[in-house]
Amino acid sequence: MSQVDQLSDENGNKRTKYEEGEIKKIKGTVVLLKKNLLDFNDPAASLTDRFDDFRGHKVSLQLISAVNGDPGKEFRGKLGKPAYLEDWITKITPLTAADVTFNVNFEWEEEVGVPGALLVKNSHHNEFYLKTVTLEDVPGHGRIHFVCNSWVYPAEYYKNDRVFFTNQTYLPTETPQPLRYYREEELLTLRGNGTEKLEEWDRVYDYDVYNDLSEPEKGPEHARPILGGSTEYPYPRRGRTGRPPAETDPRYESRLPLLKSLSIYVPRDERFSYLKLSDVVAYGLKSVFQFLRPEFEAQFDSTPSEFDSLEDILKLYEGGIKLPDFPFLESIRREIPLPMLKEIFRTDGERPFHFPMPQVIEEDKTAWRTDEEFAREMLAGLNPVVIRLLQEFPPNSKLNPKVSNDEASSKTKERMEENLEGLTIEEALKCNKLFTLDYHDALMPYLSRINLTSAKIYATRTLLFLKSDGTLKPLAIELSVPHPDGDQLGEVTEVYTPAEHGAEGTIWQLAKAYVAINDSGYHQLICHWLHTHAAIEPFVIATNRQLSVLHPIHKLLHPHFRDTMNLNALARQTLINAGGLLERTVFPAKYAMEWSAVAYKDWVFPEQALPADLIKRGVAVEDPKYPHGVRLLIEDYPYAVDGLEIWSAIKTWVEDYCFLYYKTDDMVQEDSELQLWWNEIREKGHGDKKNASWWHKMQNRKELVETCTIIIWIASALHAAVNFGQYAYGGYIPNRPAMSRRFIPKPGSLEYDELESNPDKAFLKTVTPQLQSILGISLIEILSRHTSDEVFLGQRDTPEWTADKKTLEAFGRFGQKLAEIEDRIISMNSDENWKNRVGPAKVPYTLLFPSSEVGLTGKGIPNSVSI
Known part of the structure; x- marks a missing residue:
C-alpha cells in the first residue's frame, strides 16, 4: 500500500484511498468566463478559440508543490505534469457574459505533494477570465480551492506563465519555502520596470502625476497645471498608462480620442466586468453631450437658454423636454454603434431627457x-x-x-x-x-x-x-x-x-x-473626488505592487479597491479633464482641479478617521464614557450618528482580522512586505505628503488596525455618504445649483x-442655465446608481475568499453587526423625536444604510469607490 492511504482531513472528511501501481488522478473543476460573442472589441473571439481547439489542447494547468522544492531550480516548488481543460469545443459560449465550468484531471505525483499554487498557460488566440479552480480529494489534504479572478491572455504576451495561489493566507516569513520564489516573482511582474509602454494585457501597477488632463496642442485654453510633484500643486498619484508624451509639450502625456476612452490603460484585472461596463455605458449615454455640446448650444442659441419657471424644471421629471431634430445625430450613431444609444437618440416617439423624480421634491415640491x-x-x-x-x-x-x-x-x-x-x-x-x-x-x-x-x-x-x-x-x-x-x-x-x-x-x-453653489463645487471636487477617488488610488497601486495575494492585508483590502482605477481613468479622460463635464457643470470651471490640488495641502491621513474628523471640526469631543469614544455636540447629526456605528463595526472587524495574523507588535515591524507597502504609499503614492507627522508609523498592531480601518472607511462608507445622495438632493437644480x-x-x-x-x-436667471442643468442632472444620475454587479459592505464576491475558518467567522460577525445597524437606522428614521433624520422634505437619511437594491436608491455602502 502507498503511504497515501485513507486519511481524514481537519474537518473529519474521508480522503480517497489510492493503490500503488495505479495512475492516480485528482479531479479538478475550473470556472471561467470566455471572451464572448458580444464582446465590445472582438466579436469573433469565441469562434477563433473553437477553431484553435481542433488543433489540440490549448489551456494547460500545472500544480506547484507547497511542500517539496526542486533542488535544480533553487528549491522553488516542484511542478506537476500539465493537465488540460476538457470539452472546450463542446461548451457553448453564451451570447452574453456567463460562467462556464470545465473539468480537468491532474496526475497525482507524490514527489510534488500538496500543491500551494498552479501555473496556467493559455495557447488560444484570445483571453479568458479565470475565476476559480477547485481540486477534490488531494491526497494528504483533501479539497483545495484557488480564487483566481484574473484575465489570462495568450501565453505569447507573458514572459512567464501565469501563477495562481490557493486561498491560504501567509505572512512573508510564514510562506512555505517552495512558494516564496513564485510569491516574489509575481510581485516583480506587477511592479513592471517603470518605462515600458503598457498594453491591455499588461498587469503593471505604477504611479504617475496628473499630467494627462490637458491638450496643449489645442492652445492655451486647453492647458491646465500638472497636479502632483510640486509644492504649488501637490496631488495623490494616479495609475501610469505608459502613453507617449504630447508632441507640443513633452511635460504632458498625450490623450486618447474621446471615442476610445474605454481603451484607456489600467491593469487588466482592474477593468470593469462585462456587466458593469454595460451598465455604465447604458446609463452614461446622456453624457454623450460632452462632445455634442457645440451643436446643442447652437440650437439653444435660437431660443432663450433659460428655465422660465420652476414648473419648466418639473417637466424634466414629469414629461421630459423635447428637443428638435439634429442633422448630425446620424453621424454620431455611426461612430458609436451600440444598441444602448436609444437612451439618448430616441426613435420611439418618447421625449428624451426624462429624469426620475428627485427625492427632495418627491413628497413636497416646496419644502426645499x-x-x-x-x-x-x-x-x-x-x-x-x-x-x-x-x-x-x-x-x-x-x-x-x-x-x-x-x-x-x-x-x-x-x-x-x-x-x-x-x-x-x-x-x-x-x-x-x-x-x-x-x-x-x-x-x-x-x-x-x-x-x-x-x-x-x-x-x-x-x-x-x-x-x-x-x-x-x-x-x-x-x-x-x-x-x-x-x-x-x-x-x-x-x-x-x-x-x-x-x-x-x-x-x-x-x-x-x-x-449651495459653494457647497456643490466643494463637495464635488474636494469632498467627493479628492478625498475618496483620488486619495484611495495610491493605496490600490501600492497594495498590488508590494503585498502578495497571499498576504493577509492584501486579502483584507482587495475588495475595497474594486473598479476604482478604471473609474478614475475614465474620469481623467472625460470628466475632470480640460473642458470635461465637471468644468462645464461646476462654477470653478477651468480652475476646478487646480482648486482641489490646493485643498490637498490640508489633507492628513490620520484625520480621515471619522472620530478624528468630527473632533477636528469641533462637532464632537473625546469622551471615553460614550460608546465610540466621542460625544457629539449635535446629538441629532445623522451622518455622524450612523457613521460612528459603521466606523466602529469596520474597526472591530479589522481588529479581529489583524489580530489573527499578528500576535505581537514585533510581527508588524518584521513584516517586510507590509513595511515596503507603507513606505511606498507615503514616499510615492502620496509622495507630496511625506511629512512623517502626517502618517502612522506602522510599528504596532494598533497603528495597523487604524490604518486599515481608515482605508476601508474612505473607500466604502465615506464615499457612499458623499456620492449616492447626489441625485436625491442635486437632481433638482434649484435645491443645489452648481x-x-x-x-x-x-x-x-x-x-x-x-x-x-x-x-x-430672477432666481432661475441667476443659477445654472438650462443646458448645464441637463448636463449636470445626467451626470449625477449616473453617479448615484448602483450597478447590477455591486458588492456591498459585509459581502464578498467570492464566498471562499480565504481558507481560514476563524477569519470567516469574524467576517460573519461583521455582517451581522451591519444588519443590526440597518435595523437601528430604520427605527431612528421612524422616530419623530429625531427631527434631522427626515426633515421638511421627507427624505429619510439612508446614505449609510449598508445594503441596497440595484439602481437609484439613495442608500447602500458598496465595498469600494466603484462609481
Whole structure:
C-alpha cells in the first residue's frame, strides 16, 4: 500500500484511498468566463478559440508543490505534469457574459505533494477570465480551492506563465519555502520596470502625476497645471498608462480620442466586468453631450437658454423636454454603434431627457426652500462633512488677519440674537450652540479669476444656531467678493439675515443659493473626488505592487479597491479633464482641479478617521464614557450618528482580522512586505505628503488596525455618504445649483425690478442655465446608481475568499453587526423625536444604510469607490 492511504482531513472528511501501481488522478473543476460573442472589441473571439481547439489542447494547468522544492531550480516548488481543460469545443459560449465550468484531471505525483499554487498557460488566440479552480480529494489534504479572478491572455504576451495561489493566507516569513520564489516573482511582474509602454494585457501597477488632463496642442485654453510633484500643486498619484508624451509639450502625456476612452490603460484585472461596463455605458449615454455640446448650444442659441419657471424644471421629471431634430445625430450613431444609444437618440416617439423624480421634491415640491431643510442638509444631506463649530464671533479670515469683517458681522449681531432662544452671542458660543458652513478662505483666493469667466461667485460663510429641539436655524449668511479696486484693499462683504417676504425674502433665497453653489463645487471636487477617488488610488497601486495575494492585508483590502482605477481613468479622460463635464457643470470651471490640488495641502491621513474628523471640526469631543469614544455636540447629526456605528463595526472587524495574523507588535515591524507597502504609499503614492507627522508609523498592531480601518472607511462608507445622495438632493437644480451667473442686483436696476415682480424667474436667471442643468442632472444620475454587479459592505464576491475558518467567522460577525445597524437606522428614521433624520422634505437619511437594491436608491455602502 502507498503511504497515501485513507486519511481524514481537519474537518473529519474521508480522503480517497489510492493503490500503488495505479495512475492516480485528482479531479479538478475550473470556472471561467470566455471572451464572448458580444464582446465590445472582438466579436469573433469565441469562434477563433473553437477553431484553435481542433488543433489540440490549448489551456494547460500545472500544480506547484507547497511542500517539496526542486533542488535544480533553487528549491522553488516542484511542478506537476500539465493537465488540460476538457470539452472546450463542446461548451457553448453564451451570447452574453456567463460562467462556464470545465473539468480537468491532474496526475497525482507524490514527489510534488500538496500543491500551494498552479501555473496556467493559455495557447488560444484570445483571453479568458479565470475565476476559480477547485481540486477534490488531494491526497494528504483533501479539497483545495484557488480564487483566481484574473484575465489570462495568450501565453505569447507573458514572459512567464501565469501563477495562481490557493486561498491560504501567509505572512512573508510564514510562506512555505517552495512558494516564496513564485510569491516574489509575481510581485516583480506587477511592479513592471517603470518605462515600458503598457498594453491591455499588461498587469503593471505604477504611479504617475496628473499630467494627462490637458491638450496643449489645442492652445492655451486647453492647458491646465500638472497636479502632483510640486509644492504649488501637490496631488495623490494616479495609475501610469505608459502613453507617449504630447508632441507640443513633452511635460504632458498625450490623450486618447474621446471615442476610445474605454481603451484607456489600467491593469487588466482592474477593468470593469462585462456587466458593469454595460451598465455604465447604458446609463452614461446622456453624457454623450460632452462632445455634442457645440451643436446643442447652437440650437439653444435660437431660443432663450433659460428655465422660465420652476414648473419648466418639473417637466424634466414629469414629461421630459423635447428637443428638435439634429442633422448630425446620424453621424454620431455611426461612430458609436451600440444598441444602448436609444437612451439618448430616441426613435420611439418618447421625449428624451426624462429624469426620475428627485427625492427632495418627491413628497413636497416646496419644502426645499425652507430654512429648516437648508440647514438640515448640512447634517444629513449630500455633503454633511464640512459643517464645524464656530470658535469666535465675528468669524475672521485666516488668509489675512488685517482684513476683518467685524463691522459687517456686528451690524447683524442684534438681529441674530433675536433667534438664540434668549441667549447672547457670547453665551451661545460658550455653550457650543453656534456652527458654521464656511467657504470663505477656501474660495477667496480664486474669486478674482473665477469671476472673470461667465461665473459670478461669492465666497460664503453661513452661521447657524443649534436649537433646543436639536435642529439648526440659519442666523446669517455672509457673501464676500474681492475689493473691486484690488486685493490690497481687502474685500467687500454683505451680511443677510432670514426674511420671508418681498424683495428681502427673495434675496435671502438667493443668498442660500450662493451657499449651495459653494457647497456643490466643494463637495464635488474636494469632498467627493479628492478625498475618496483620488486619495484611495495610491493605496490600490501600492497594495498590488508590494503585498502578495497571499498576504493577509492584501486579502483584507482587495475588495475595497474594486473598479476604482478604471473609474478614475475614465474620469481623467472625460470628466475632470480640460473642458470635461465637471468644468462645464461646476462654477470653478477651468480652475476646478487646480482648486482641489490646493485643498490637498490640508489633507492628513490620520484625520480621515471619522472620530478624528468630527473632533477636528469641533462637532464632537473625546469622551471615553460614550460608546465610540466621542460625544457629539449635535446629538441629532445623522451622518455622524450612523457613521460612528459603521466606523466602529469596520474597526472591530479589522481588529479581529489583524489580530489573527499578528500576535505581537514585533510581527508588524518584521513584516517586510507590509513595511515596503507603507513606505511606498507615503514616499510615492502620496509622495507630496511625506511629512512623517502626517502618517502612522506602522510599528504596532494598533497603528495597523487604524490604518486599515481608515482605508476601508474612505473607500466604502465615506464615499457612499458623499456620492449616492447626489441625485436625491442635486437632481433638482434649484435645491443645489452648481453655478451662478450674476450677483445680487442693486436696488433701482432692471434686475432688481424683476426680482420684485417675478422672484422665481430672477432666481432661475441667476443659477445654472438650462443646458448645464441637463448636463449636470445626467451626470449625477449616473453617479448615484448602483450597478447590477455591486458588492456591498459585509459581502464578498467570492464566498471562499480565504481558507481560514476563524477569519470567516469574524467576517460573519461583521455582517451581522451591519444588519443590526440597518435595523437601528430604520427605527431612528421612524422616530419623530429625531427631527434631522427626515426633515421638511421627507427624505429619510439612508446614505449609510449598508445594503441596497440595484439602481437609484439613495442608500447602500458598496465595498469600494466603484462609481
